[in-house]
Amino acid sequence: MAELMLREAILQTLFSEMERDENVVVLGEDIVGGMGTDGGPEAIGGIWGTSTGLYDKFGGDRVIDTPISESAIIGAAGGLGLTGKRPVAEIMFADFLGVCMDQIWNQMAKFRYMFGGKTECPAVVRMIYGAGLNAAAQHSQAPHGILTSMPGLKVVMPSTPADAKGLLSTAIRDQDPVIFLEHKALYAEKGEVPEGDYTIPFGHARLAHAGEDVTIVAAGLMVKFATKAAKTLSEQGIGCDVIDLRTTSPLDEEAILDSVENTGRLVVVDESPPRCGLATDIVSLVTNKAYASLKAPPEMVTSPHTPVPFARELEKAYLPSPDKIADAVQRTLAWK
Amino acid sequence: MQISEDALKQAYRQMKTIRMFEERLHDEIMTGEIAGFTHLYAGQEAVAVGVCEHLDYNDTIASTHRGHGHCIAKGCDVKGMMLEIYGRANGICKGKGGSMHIADIEKGMLGANGIVGGGPPIVVGAALAAKLYGDGRLAVAFSGDGACNQGTTFEAMNLAVVTNAPAIFAFENNHYSEHTGVSYAVGSEDIAGRAESFGMKAWRVDGCDFFKVYETMGEVVDHVRAGKGPAAVEFDTERFFGHFEGDPQNYRGEGEIARIRKERDCITIFREHAAKKKLVSKKDLDAIDKEVSDLIDKSVEESRAAAPPTAEDVLTDVYIDYI
Ligand SMILES: Cc1ncc(C[n+]2csc(CCOP(=O)(O)OP(=O)(O)O)c2C)c(N)n1
Numbered sequence: 001m002a003e004l005m006l007r008e009a010i011l012q013t014l015f016s017e018m019e020r021d022e023n024v025v026v027l028g029e030d031i032v033g034g035m036g037t038d039g040g041p042e043a044i045g046g047i048w049g050t051s052t053g054l055y056d057k058f059g060g061d062r063v064i065d066t067p068i069s070e071s072a073i074i075g076a077a078g079g080l081g082l083t084g085k086r087p088v089a090e091i092m093f094a095d096f097l098g099v100c101m102d103q104i105w106n107q108m109a110k111f112r113y114m115f116g117g118k119t120e121c122p123a124v125v126r127m128i129y130g131a132g133l134n135a136a137a138q139h140s141q142a143p144h145g146i147l148t149s150m151p152g153l154k155v156v157m158p159s160t161p162a163d164a165k166g167l168l169s170t171a172i173r174d175q176d177p178v179i180f181l182e183h184k185a186l187y188a189e190k191g192e193v194p195e196g197d198y199t200i201p202f203g204h205a206r207l208a209h210a211g212e213d214v215t216i217v218a219a220g221l222m223v224k225f226a227t228k229a230a231k232t233l234s235e236q237g238i239g240c241d242v243i244d245l246r247t248t249s250p251l252d253e254e255a256i257l258d259s260v261e262n263t264g265r266l267v268v269v270d271e272s273p274p275r276c277g278l279a280t281d282i283v284s285l286v287t288n289k290a291y292a293s294l295k296a297p298p299e300m301v302t303s304p305h306t307p308v309p310f311a312r313e314l315e316k317a318y319l320p321s322p323d324k325i326a327d328a329v330q331r332t333l334a335w336k
Numbered sequence: 337m338q339i340s341e342d343a344l345k346q347a348y349r350q351m352k353t354i355r356m357f358e359e360r361l362h363d364e365i366m367t368g369e370i371a372g373f374t375h376l377y378a379g380q381e382a383v384a385v386g387v388c389e390h391l392d393y394n395d396t397i398a399s400t401h402r403g404h405g406h407c408i409a410k411g412c413d414v415k416g417m418m419l420e421i422y423g424r425a426n427g428i429c430k431g432k433g434g435s436m437h438i439a440d441i442e443k444g445m446l447g448a449n450g451i452v453g454g455g456p457p458i459v460v461g462a463a464l465a466a467k468l469y470g471d472g473r474l475a476v477a478f479s480g481d482g483a484c485n486q487g488t489t490f491e492a493m494n495l496a497v498v499t500n501a502p503a504i505f506a507f508e509n510n511h512y513s514e515h516t517g518v519s520y521a522v523g524s525e526d527i528a529g530r531a532e533s534f535g536m537k538a539w540r541v542d543g544c545d546f547f548k549v550y551e552t553m554g555e556v557v558d559h560v561r562a563g564k565g566p567a568a569v570e571f572d573t574e575r576f577f578g579h580f581e582g583d584p585q586n587y588r589g590e591g592e593i594a595r596i597r598k599e600r601d602c603i604t605i606f607r608e609h610a611a612k613k614k615l616v617s618k619k620d621l622d623a624i625d626k627e628v629s630d631l632i633d634k635s636v637e638e639s640r641a642a643a644p645p646t647a648e649d650v651l652t653d654v655y656i657d658y659i
């Protein structure tokens with residue numbers, strides 16, 4: 001196995017999936033970087049370094065650098081998907097979802113159902129999300145809750161390089177629209193990545209850390225924070241299961257419920273605001289289906305109900321942290 | 337078009353303030369003290385200043401992610417802006433917005449914008465309000481050549497035309513959207529022509545020459561204030577720095593930046609024109625340089641020393657009481 005950064009795992013997977021299936025097409029703003037300039041195509045190779053070299057290898061018909069037109073990008077991905085291609089569209093910052101909401105929500109997500117199940121739209125939309133770079137309110141959001149609430153979409157949030165590969169391969173081979181959320185603060189995260197063909201089925205959570213006392217549920221960057229908290233707590237003799245959801249739609253209910261039935265305590269960590277979000281969703285799942293196992297009220301560690309602030313001090317206060325997670329774990333243990 | 341010596345000095349002061357603000361930021365960002373993404377406007381000063389010279393605080397503008405120049409030209413407090421970019425509690429937006437979201441409604445500055453194409457629809461609203469006030473106010477949307485490909489910009493232009501809103505669409509064509517050239521990304525390459533096709537009058541002008549910008553904007557503003565409908569202007573301009581600070585710029589041509597700095601610097605062009613036509617003395621301009629340089633030094637010093645916001649500040653300003 002090779003050790004790769006998460007961003008490298010994404011790039012390699014795009015390479016190998018494009019090689020494997022000639023129907024795979026990628027499109028997005030500045031994904032080639034340098035089109036129409038003296039430096040020429042590939043001068044930059046994509047803003048995030050997740051598409052470098054694809055244009056040189058596969059050419060402009062399959063690697064489509066687009067103008068700044070998110071609605072057209074997502075609409076085109078929907079159209080490509082409906083007509084036999086496997087588009088992988090990139091939305092440079094997940095916040096730009098706001099600009100192309102209709103094409104995702106009313107079009108792509110609803111084709112299969114509205115058309116009586118006879119239509120498939122195998123489109124992947126990669127979105128780069130999350131806070132941590134002081135990019136402020138319009139470049140830092142985590143919209144997985146909004147997307148998860150939309151029937152018709154599958155929503156994926158890898159937290160390790162290996163999962164990024166396995167889940168992206170699955171996403172590209174899936175017959176439905178998949179939103180694939182890559183956290184910008186995880187791009188440089190390193191880890192062993194299996195070589196060769198490697199897929200991870202959707203709806204199967206990963207146990208990132210094992211323990212007997214408290215269940216912590218998280219996704220994306222929050223898995224890293226939760227695991228850090230779990231490690232610190234284990235030094236104090238407190239055991240935590242950290243469940244990495246991997247996909248929020250479909251959701252691995254069984255993994256969550258099994259763990260809570262064992263520990264009796266739940267802490268849900270979510271980067272996005274608390275109202276009508278992932279954390280409330282998981283808490284309601286557990287209180288509905290595993291109420292009798294609970295020894296303490298579930299805790300939610302989320303960002304506050306505010307937009308994402310800019311200043312370092314403010315963003316730090318905004319984001320959940322390993323310390324805040326550990327405190328929440330302690331509260332569930334102290335509850336009487 | 338006539339312009340008084342005082343107005344010329346003020347225009348120069350603003351152009352120079354933008355330039356020094358930006359060059360200083362370029363240096364300060366290297367120290368690692370400034371967080372987040374910063375997009376520098378240097379090179380395009382003649383556009384912001386030449387446009388805003390024709391506006392007062394009742395007129396509104398909406399800016400882009402590259403907003404420092406528009407903010408300064410519209411009269412935003414320079415120290416407050418620097419404090420904001422440093423993420424300080426007494427910044428113009430209390431450290432909550434940063435470089436990409438500077439706004440000052442009292443000055444008619446409706447905000448820089450992190451969303452490309454976010455501004456034009458807002459400007460149509462401001463222009464419709466201006467129409468209701470009935471006192472000749474107008475609203476200007478600054479957009480790049482990249483933003484003219486966004487559906488929001490198209491919708492805004494059409495809505496402005498059909499409602500006869502006093503809106504001006506100011507397109508700053510600096511030939512790049514991030515790392516992509518205008519020849520690749522803009523189908524017709526004729527941005528003013530696009531605006532015309534929506535049914536409004538449009539102008540094209542060299543955006544590196546303040547005097548040309550000023551003169552053209554005079555015509556545009558007269559047209560719009562006279563109630564003859566929205567208008568558009570395409571400015572041919574240059575971006576001296578990268579798309580954002582940290583951009584390696586290897587998509588730019590060999591010697592391109594040195595060439596545009598030599599041949600297309602709006603500040604040099606201003607000084608040469610002013611000298612040739614004997615409009616403002618070199619001594620006066622040099623004095624302005626000194627004054628601006630002191631202001632920027634002080635802004636940076638104060639920003640460095642200023643206190644950051646505290647964790648509790650995260651929770652304020654979420655629900656706003658409109659006064
Ligand atoms: C809706 C949206 N899409 C993409 C981006 C990313 N982005 C920021 S600036 C930019 C380029 C804008 O180019 P242009 O409009 O020409 O303005 P310039 O940078 O040249 O001033 C892009 C693609 C964004 N901020 N918002």
